[in-house]
Amino acid sequence: MCAYFGIPDEEVVVAGEIPLQIWSELQQSAGPSITIVRNQSDPQLIEDGVVGITVEPLSDDVFKVSYRGFVSGQMAVTADGMEQLGKHLFEDRKPVPDWLLTDVESISDLPAFMPAEIELNPPVDCRECGATERAADVLTPGGGDPICEVCWQATH
Numbered sequence: 001m002c003a004y005f006g007i008p009d010e011e012v013v014v015a016g017e018i019p020l021q022i023w024s025e026l027q028q029s030a031g032p033s034i035t036i037v038r039n040q041s042d043p044q045l046i047e048d049g050v051v052g053i054t055v056e057p058l059s060d061d062v063f064k065v066s067y068r069g070f071v072s073g074q075m076a077v078t079a080d081g082m083e084q085l086g087k088h089l090f091e092d093r094k095p096v097p098d099w100l101l102t103d104v105e106s107i108s109d110l111p112a113f114m115p116a117e118i119e120l121n122p123p124v125d126c127r128e129c130g131a132t133e134r135a136a137d138v139l140t141p142g143g144g145d146p147i148c149e150v151c152w153q154a155t156h
């Protein structure tokens, strides 16, 4: 069916066009949503995949996952499926992670499907000036070591 974001097919309740009636049944107990964004840190690379994923709990065991970018869509996913998504996107991260949460500062509790003990926006050092910046604020041209915006601007 889809196998997006590490979610096994059997954990996808509904994929693609979701009948309105199903959404209205599920949306009885909607909670706050979170948005996961691709950290587009390479200025020389145009991302052609999904750049944003919004996750909205519809019940204790069903989450609405909307994704957008080169491909867009939505699906309803079980809690187990969300745990796989969390592992897929947030475990074994690079020093400058590929995926970040938006509004990190305003999130008090990580959603249960996220791996515990991860740093959402880790500090990294600029390869040129050594300044410590947040992962969301550095560039990794060509997939190389991080460089801060100031040093990148100075050389380009």
Ligand SMILES: [Zn+2]
Binding pocket: 126, 127, 128, 129, 130, 131, 147, 148, 149, 150, 151, 152
């Ligand atoms: Zn720098």
